Amino acid sequence: MFPPQFNFHVGPYVNDFIDWLYRTFSPAFDAFASSMRSLLINVEALLLGVPWWVWIIIVTLLAWRLTHNVIKTLLPGLLMFTIGMFGLWSIAMETLSIVMVSVLLSLAIGVPLGIAMGISDRINAIFTPVLDAMQTMPSMVYLIPAMMFFDLGKVPAIVATFIYAIPPVQRLTNLGIRQVSATIQEAAIAFGATPWQLMREVRFPLAMPSILAGVNQTTMMALSMVVICSMVAAGGLGEEVLLAVNRVDVGRGFEAGWAIVVLAIIIDRLSQSAVSKWESPRN
Template sequence: MFPANLQFHVAPYIDTFVKWITVNWGTFFSSLSSLILTILLQIQAVLLFIPWWLWIALVAGICWYQGRRLLSTAGLVLLLTGIGVFGLWEAAMETLAIVITSVIISIAMGIPLGIIMAESNRVNSIATPLLDAMQTMPSFVYLIPAMMLFSLGKVPAVIATVIYAVPPVVRLTSLGIRQVSATVLEAARAFGATPWQLMSEVKLPLAMPSILAGVNQTTMMALAMVVIASMIGAGGVGEHVLLAINRIAVGKGFEAGFAIVALAIVIDRLTQGFARRWQPPQAG
């Protein structure tokens, strides 16, 4: 046994800090919660307003435009149709609304932070271990502070999802900018490019494949976290999975799991298609 006199627990200090934040910053978190909920409900309303058949047609059109592959397009159509056949279309749109909201917030936070990390070695050295900790922390842990600060419902689900999903877009934005050729940068400076022009017209366009890969990974992680966030009232398909687990309903669990997998495959194929369009042409 580890000696009791050498043990030290930080849990009481963390609990005290969270309580202090809740008391002194309650108004701020309430306003932030209202803003996020408004954005989420607007996105959800748009997703539910568009007819299911139009969604399938849009996905098929985008997939066909990206690759001109009949089997791939037909596969995505069948996956989306399967969600509706299992009666989970509305739940899938609720899940997708949370994912979209979380990804928008993650991109708005992650890309600027990635740019700062790429431009400052000091910020990079500080942020890298924090990102390592965020990616190795069990995903269930993020539910606790989100629930304490924002109660139950969709808003804490979005907050927990953002914290869990933001590291990939930060890392890959920084990596993409750092990998821009020094020769290209020197040529741009020789033509009189300002630091802003260098970033907006040289670094970011050349780093875009890496940035879009980060967006793809962030989206996949957000979708995974949304299922876990059903434990704090996120709703959507994750709620069906949770109910199936509680009731040991294998069939219902399979249907809900299929809906999540279908959403993941469709989102992954579409985002990868967009990323490929930014890839530089291959020599030869």
């Protein structure tokens, strides 16, 4: 047995720190929650305002534009049709709106931080262990501070999803920037490129395939986290899964799980095709 005299708990200090943050920055948290709630309402209104058949046509045309393959074009549309067939269309759009807002927030912060990591070894050394800890932390742990700062609902779901989903895009942006050929960068500098021109015209475009792969992984992680966020009353497909588990309703759980899988497949296939399209002209 471990000697009790060596016991030391950091939990109380963490709780005190969280309480201090809440007391000190409560107005800022309220303003952030209000802005996220407003953005979420607008995104959800857009998704639900467009008829279901228009979205299916858009996804089908986008799949054809990216793949030029009949099967890969028709399959996403058919899969989306099954979501509506199960009566889960509006709920799926609710889930998709949370995913979109979380991913936009992750990209707005993760891509610039990834670029900073790519051009500075010191910043890379600071953020690498932080990202390691974020990716190894159990996903449900993120719900606790999000719920403390923003109560229940969709805003804490967005915050928890953002924290959980940001590491892939930040890591892969860093990787893409660092993998740009030194010879190409030296040639650009020799032709008089400034640091900003070097980033905008050389590094960032050549790193784009890696960045797009990070966007894909971030979106997949956000979609998986949104299901867990049903525990903080985020609603959507995650709530359907949670209710099905509580009631041992296998059929309801299958339909909700199927809708989540369909969204993941469509997003993954389209984003992967976009990465291939970007890479092929450069190969």
